[in-house]
Amino acid sequence: THTLDKDQLWKLQTIVIKNGTVATVLKFKNAKPNVVEYKIHFKGTDELVGKTVHCAYELMDGKICRGRAVDESPITTISKATTATANFYQVQKNAQALFTLFDGVPKPFDEEMNKAFEALYHQDFIHNMDGEPLNKVQWR
Secondary structure, three states, rough: OOEEEHHHHHHHEEEHHOOOOOOEEEEEEEEOEEEEEEEEEEEOOOOOOOEEEEEEEEOOOOOEEEEEEEOOOOOOOOOOOOOOHHHHHHHHHHHHHHHHHHEEEOOOOOOOHHOOOOOHHHEEEEEOOOOOOOOOOOOO
């Protein structure tokens, strides 16, 4: 099983933005309380060319925290916050702010990108890939 932590995701998005990849949000919905589901299509010159990422993530403190690809094992519930709807709209706003920056123009992962990244992903972010977690520290 592979996982992706916040540092690893940061490194990946740094490469993707430098390559001029375009990200298009195809779906972004509140799947259930404190769970957001989204589908993003990437076009560009790197390994994400023509790929669509379809994921579901639990929200924690108004940020994306733990998740998986939609067709993998179920999400473990970690939060029962009563502000689930407000968290969803904040996460949706932050996701749009980040992925709008992927406009196809090669650029560095600058302070604007870093602020958008930090606003979207919780410090404990983990994404399970083939059942094995990758964390933020491993990618930086």
